[in-house]
Amino acid sequence: VRRHLQQSPQLLASGPAAVLYAIIDQVIDEYFPVIDGLQNDIDEIDEQLFQGNLDVSRRIYELSREVIDFQRAVAPLPEVLEQLRRLVRRTGMDRDEAKSLDANLVDVIDHAIRCAERVESFRALLSNALSLSATLASQRATETGLAQNEQMKRISSWAAILFTPSLIGAIYGMNFQIMPELEWSFGYPYALGLMVAAALGLYLVFKKNKWL
Structure with missing residues (x-):
């Protein structure tokens, strides 16, 4: 200054x-x-x-x-x-x-x-x-949150797909004496086919709803 x-x-x-x-x-x-x-x-x-x-x-x-x-x-x-x-x-x-x-x-x-x-x-x-x-x-x-939600959808979908064959297998594993499929020659392929069909059906449903 x-x-x-x-x-x-x-x-x-x-x-x-x-x-x-x-x-x-x-x-x-x-x-x-x-x-x-x-x-x-x-x-x-x-x-x-x-x-x-x-x-x-x-x-x-x-x-x-x-x-x-x-x-x-x-x-x-x-x-x-x-x-x-x-x-x-x-x-x-x-x-x-x-x-x-x-x-x-x-x-x-x-x-x-x-x-x-x-x-x-x-x-x-x-x-x-x-x-x-x-x-x-x-x-x-x-x-x-959306990304986590998508991951939860995928996890839930695969859990449901894997749970259905396990449920069918668990029923057949209960050693019931009276089961029509036990005396049927196609009983075993039928059970496996049912597991595959159920899993495939769930997969297609989840895929259509864009969960997978």
């Missing part, structure tokens, strides 16, 4: 108000690298989201808190600087000096407004990113 004022003797001649302006101008100018850093962080978050990395919700939340704190610092600045302009006009300084200082303050106010607008846009972007992250996480959970 001192070097800037030393290089601008006309501004320095405006007195203490010029020094105050120079300090505020320097403070606001140093906000812009912070804004650029936040922009880079938001760009990285966007890239991670579209790459399918959903483990960024915590980072989005933490960055949102930083943006809110930053917004609290920059949002009041335009109004404060407007009050400073009104104060300068009441100081009774030389008209040309007051006009020059007022023009400089208008420029600083413009910078402050730009800062506030960009920070506000960051809040909106991060809010959208957090919503998108939640939506993608919900979508992934739904897809996982």
Whole structure:
């Protein structure tokens, strides 16, 4: 600030108000690298989201808190600087000096407004990113549930197919004395055929219903 004022003797001649302006101008100018850093962080978050990395919700939340704190610092600045302009006009300084200082303050106010607008846009972007992250996480959970459901359908289908021949075999394995098939020469092929037919019928039913 001192070097800037030393290089601008006309501004320095405006007195203490010029020094105050120079300090505020320097403070606001140093906000812009912070804004650029936040922009880079938001760009990285966007890239991670579209790459399918959903483990960024915590980072989005933490960055949102930083943006809110930053917004609290920059949002009041335009109004404060407007009050400073009104104060300068009441100081009774030389008209040309007051006009020059007022023009400089208008420029600083413009910078402050730009800062506030960009920070506000960051809040909106991060809010959208957090919503998108939640939506993608919900979508992934739904897809996982659907995939698991398809796996359960396949497992249940094959279990039913394998259970039916086992049931038929279990009945024939009970050693009943009175069973028509025991004295029938085709009883054994009949039992095997019944197992195959039942299993094949179940397979076709499950296949038609897209369980397999």
